[in-house]
Amino acid sequence: MKIENHFQFESNQTPLDPAGMLAALLEAGYSNTGARRAVLAAICQTGGQASPADLLAVGRQFHPRLGQVTVYRTLEILQALGLVRKLHSDAGCHAYAPATHDHGHHIICQGCQRAMEFEGCDIAAVVTSVEAQTGFQVQSHWLEMFGLCPGLRIADCHLSFARR
Ligand SMILES: [Zn+2]
């Protein structure tokens, strides 16, 4: 279980708030259960991005009887409510990261796998080009970027990079 490296918060990220996520769930008509609260706490504790398996492991610290089905179901609900975003990694597996912007995207560090949300994607020229090439009318898009985070300058990130 490699959960230690992407659990740090970036100081310039919006602080994550499990209470705010819970309020949004309740407002959408979902019930307040210990298992759900554990998933929310795990998402906020993991910060950058986490796989369902990571969230299960961390969530069990809050609710020992937390099951995988609840983790997946809660992630589906949170994704539908726009509170988490599903990320595709080049390893081919999915991870989830908290989403705070209605229309945001994530950038993922290729060194330490940390994910950060960003706003603002000026892709009008790309859309025009795609429509001209394909005849489609573009209605939505999915964007992820990859790079090296500022933390790569510190030893910790180099270490995690070397371990991969
Ligand atoms: Zn990094």
Ligand SMILES: [Zn+2]
């Ligand atoms: Zn966009």
